[in-house]
Amino acid sequence: MKSRRNSIVRLSMVAVAAAALSLSACATEEGPGGGGAWVPAGCVAGNTTGGTVHPDIQFSGATNVRGNGTLSGNWADGNFVVSSDGSCSGLKFAAMTIVQAADQSAANSLCALLGAGTDPATATAGSGYDLPADAWACSETFFL
Known part of the structure; x- marks a missing residue:
């Protein structure tokens, strides 16, 4: 017994x-091809360049995971204004996916694998965001 x-x-x-x-x-929370702390979790400040407002992105720190970036905003004087001052303040209203890839072809494959869009991924290099050169935004942005 x-x-x-x-x-x-x-x-x-x-x-x-x-x-x-x-x-x-x-x-x-690492997705396909994820390699640890590539971009730390936190607010990636947006900015305004050439008259285009780039919203802040609250990055989760998870590499190659669908919806790892969220966008926020507030109502002001009857208008919805996205957070673009580096605070990531306000209500989360949309999510996007940022992937780590060597080139657009690899980014497109990752985005499709994650179900985060099939249109060409957009390079973040030169966009004003303080992200590594191998950061790509998938084409899908979805509302929360």
């Missing part, structure tokens, strides 16, 4: 350890 009870306890401990390992694996 004691031997059977010890076996059950050992099996239970193995099951708990396996569950803990699988949960910690989920916590990394």
